[in-house]
Amino acid sequence: ELDETNGVLDVLVVGGGFAGLYQLDQLRSRGFSVKVVEAGDSLGGIWYWNCYPGARTDSTGQIYQYSREDLWKEWSYDELYPSWSGVRDYFAYVDGKLDLSRDIIFSTRVTSADFDGERNQWTVRTDTGRTLRARSVVICTGFGAKPYIPNIKGLNSFAAESHHTALWPQEGLDMAGKRVGIIGTGSSGVQVTQEAAADAEQITIFQRTPNLALPMRQQQLTGQLKEKLKEHLPERFAQRRRSFAGFDMDFIQKSVFEVSDEERADTYEQMWATGGFELWLANYQDILLDEHANRTMYDFWRNKVHQRVTDPVKAEKLAPKDPPHPFGTKRPSLEQNFYDVVNQENVDIVDVNEDPIERISPTGVQTRSGLREFDILVFATGFDANRGGITSIDIRGTNDQLLSHKWSERLDTFMGLATAGFPNLMFVYGPQSPAGFCNGPTCAEVQGEIVVDFLTHVRDGGYQRFETSEDAEQSWTAHVEEVFHMSLFPRAKSWYHGANIPGKPSQMLNYSGGLPSYFDHWEENVAAGYKAFTLS
Numbered sequence: 163e164l165d166e167t168n169g170v171l172d173v174l175v176v177g178g179g180f181a182g183l184y185q186l187d188q189l190r191s192r193g194f195s196v197k198v199v200e201a202g203d204s205l206g207g208i209w210y211w212n213c214y215p216g217a218r219t220d221s222t223g224q225i226y227q228y229s230r231e232d233l234w235k236e237w238s239y240d241e242l243y244p245s246w247s248g249v250r251d252y253f254a255y256v257d258g259k260l261d262l263s264r265d266i267i268f269s270t271r272v273t274s275a276d277f278d279g280e281r282n283q284w285t286v287r288t289d290t291g292r293t294l295r296a297r298s299v300v301i302c303t304g305f306g307a308k309p310y311i312p313n314i315k316g317l318n319s320f321a322a323e324s325h326h327t328a329l330w331p332q333e334g335l336d337m338a339g340k341r342v343g344i345i346g347t348g349s350s351g352v353q354v355t356q357e358a359a360a361d362a363e364q365i366t367i368f369q370r371t372p373n374l375a376l377p378m379r380q381q382q383l384t385g386q387l388k389e390k391l392k393e394h395l396p397e398r399f400a401q402r403r404r405s406f407a408g409f410d411m412d413f414i415q416k417s418v419f420e421v422s423d424e425e426r427a428d429t430y431e432q433m434w435a436t437g438g439f440e441l442w443l444a445n446y447q448d449i450l451l452d453e454h455a456n457r458t459m460y461d462f463w464r465n466k467v468h469q470r471v472t473d474p475v476k477a478e479k480l481a482p483k484d485p486p487h488p489f490g491t492k493r494p495s496l497e498q499n500f501y502d503v504v505n506q507e508n509v510d511i512v513d514v515n516e517d518p519i520e521r522i523s524p525t526g527v528q529t530r531s532g533l534r535e536f537d538i539l540v541f542a543t544g545f546d547a548n549r550g551g552i553t554s555i556d557i558r559g560t561n562d563q564l565l566s567h568k569w570s571e572r573l574d575t576f577m578g579l580a581t582a583g584f585p586n587l588m589f590v591y592g593p594q595s596p597a598g599f600c601n602g603p604t605c606a607e608v609q610g611e612i613v614v615d616f617l618t619h620v621r622d623g624g625y626q627r628f629e630t631s632e633d634a635e636q637s638w639t640a641h642v643e644e645v646f647h648m649s650l651f652p653r654a655k656s657w658y659h660g661a662n663i664p665g666k667p668s669q670m671l672n673y674s675g676g677l678p679s680y681f682d683h684w685e686e687n688v689a690a691g692y693k694a695f696t697l698s
């Protein structure tokens with residue numbers, strides 16, 4: 163094995179999800195020596211950790227895979243929107259086809275990485291006591307590697323089962339007959355609620371902000387349908403690279419107000435019937451830019467929810483008259499029967515704005531109105547998104563500078579790919595890249611190609627070292643912020659711009675200019691001789 167005493171890797175990859183495995187396979191095929199260090203005991207990336215009941219993708223399985231023909235031809239998920247275990251099966255399949263595991267160090271977390279400026283190498287240390295050396299490091303920890311749990315008084319006093327959704331017990335947890343408290347109503351909270359509602363005795367949802375969820379329209383896939391869905395896959399893969407968010411759909415090139423009320427209503431109805439993200443990402447082009455355009459969508463959505471939620475008090479909590487934020491400026495989730503199960507008598511919704519959580523006690527959650535007791539308490543409270551996975555590693559660049567320190571006040575990167583002062587280090591799915599808006603496998607490939615091509619260029623040019631410049635990253639930050647402020651996204655307190663973590667400086671962490679524009683910026687850089695980088 164390669165370690166400090168017997169060798170130097172060309173590239174060390176941190177994280178074995180879609181992004182990291184793409185790096186491993188592609189870099190290896192270009193003759194690089196590569197190892198992946200993965201904290202989980204097996205493959206799956208985000209789906210290794212998020213194995214809570216009901217966890218599933220919000221992308222259809224057809225586009226939630228690599229676009230390589232030798233992989234997709236023989237693969238099908240069993241559901242239109244695959245579950246965590248379906249995605250894990252996919253990873254096992256890919257592992258078998260591409261022989262990946264032999265270069266993956268499992269059950270090992272990278273704790274630090276130090277740049278040695280004399281040798282132009284990184285020294286990487288792990289929680290199992292290993293030391294590895296590599297010419298370059300590519301961090302592929304994803305957007306959600308660092309779960310966030312709010313600092314509620316008495317947090318650790320709860321005596322029964324309590325888990326964050328992204329740290330769910332691998333062996334599972336039976337909710338049948340249990341009293342379940344769920345804090346948070348993002349995608350994870352909605353998914354756990356649907357599952358718990360099947361057989362839990364009692365469910366209490368603690369909601370701070372309603373999720374403006376859209377219908378999933380899940381389908382079980384049979385043999386024939388599976389084959390049919392493969393028919394246009396190459397075109398769909400091509401389309402996902404050209405679309406705003408890496409999905410096989412894109413905005414209608416018209417304003418909401420260019421069409422008649424009837425036409426708009428028909429369009430919304432059709433998209434509602436189709437399900438999935440169409441009403442978010444294939445809607446009229448001004449839906450995320452113009453407040454009045456957005457409101458037409460919110461009102462349509464609210465009306466639909468009120469048709470399903472029979473109790474008017476619950477309906478108003480879930481879909482209030484005034485939008486909590488413009489539609490789609492927080493990531494909507496896809497629901498299957500969320501707005502049906504909330505009708506059950508054993509499902510309560512506590513609006514924590516009206517009835518705040520005061521403390522957690524050994525038996526339950528104390529709000530202003532009283533104590534509610536639980537057997538299972540679920541923290542569906544999200545992530546220190548985009549950057550937490552990176553900054554929780556002690557990464558030390560030139561001048562002994564810690565990356566977490568450099569990014570403590572303001573985060574700068576060039577295209578979410580590299581940051582000044584940290585040579586020979588790249589990110590896939592990094593902060594300020596399209597990550598948060600991107601269908602995962604698309605960005606693993608699109609950004610992944612950029613990184614692989616660039617590392618190849620560096621090697622073939624005989625360079626030992628590459629580093630982006632402060633100028634390049636500052637102009638990228640300015641661009642990311644400019645595009646952000648042209649949209650309605652600043653109007654929601656979301657993880658897109660780090661506003662979900664108290665005390666964290668708010669800054670746009672996800673490039674909202676879309677994949678085509680992202681590509682153009684990279685092409686411009688390449689055409690200008692990689693001007694954003696110094697190579698030596």
Ligand code: NA7
Nearest residue numbers: 312345346347348349350351370371493542543544545657
């Ligand atoms: P999200 O989408 O970040 O959701 C976290 C939820 O937790 C959200 O409803 C928060 O309310 C809620 N939250 C956070 N802190 C608190 C406190 N202190 N009290 C009450 N409620 C709280 O995480 P998910 O895991 O659901 O999904 C993450 C992404 O995974 C998702 O966007 C997809 O890309 C897949 P808030 O909205 O901040 O008021």
